[in-house]
Amino acid sequence: MPDKISRETIRNEAIDPDFVDRIVDAGADRLRTCIQCGTCSSVCPSGRRTAFRTRELIRKALLGLKDEVLSSEDLWLCATCLTCLERCPRQIKVTDAIIIMRNMAVEEGYMLPQHRKASLKLLETGHAVPIDDANREIRKNLGLKEIPPTTHSSKKALADVQKIMERTGFKKLILEDKEEK
Ligand code: SF4
Numbered sequence: 087m088p089d090k091i092s093r094e095t096i097r098n099e100a101i102d103p104d105f106v107d108r109i110v111d112a113g114a115d116r117l118r119t120c121i122q123c124g125t126c127s128s129v130c131p132s133g134r135r136t137a138f139r140t141r142e143l144i145r146k147a148l149l150g151l152k153d154e155v156l157s158s159e160d161l162w163l164c165a166t167c168l169t170c171l172e173r174c175p176r177q178i179k180v181t182d183a184i185i186i187m188r189n190m191a192v193e194e195g196y197m198l199p200q201h202r203k204a205s206l207k208l209l210e211t212g213h214a215v216p217i218d219d220a221n222r223e224i225r226k227n228l229g230l231k232e233i234p235p236t237t238h239s240s241k242k243a244l245a246d247v248q249k250i251m252e253r254t255g256f257k258k259l260i261l262e263d264k265e266e267k
Pocket of ligand 1: 121180
């Protein structure tokens, strides 16, 4: 009977042998002990509603498929609820590994447009979600100042946020044009 499982050839050039080391060194120290049991996928609330499969992501990371993992939208479907971490029989810090890979993705230029947009708002106003007219009105009706005592009303606080974003290199990351990726 023909094998119905589709098989993809993994080419050598797609493998980054240092990828797993970088994830492990950044804190996901038990990652290599994964036995591919699939518990993380089966308990994942995000996976119930999307095509996200935690086990598959971990497998690809272990294979060193850096570009495939870092460019994948799946990486951003985890809600960091930590259920996989609680259930993993190997006590792998699955969520930590995902956050580490997200950081690597952004450093390598893979940022979702929605995240870039929110980050630009943060740079511009000090809030990823700045106050809007509706919320100003609600504040007014509650007897509060229309503008909250945050970066919205403090130029110094806003300048501090912008300085932090500059010094950490985050500003450069969000302003860089990654369209060619
Ligand atoms: Fe690997 Fe843990 Fe997921 Fe099982 S639950 S596949 S051991 S990460």
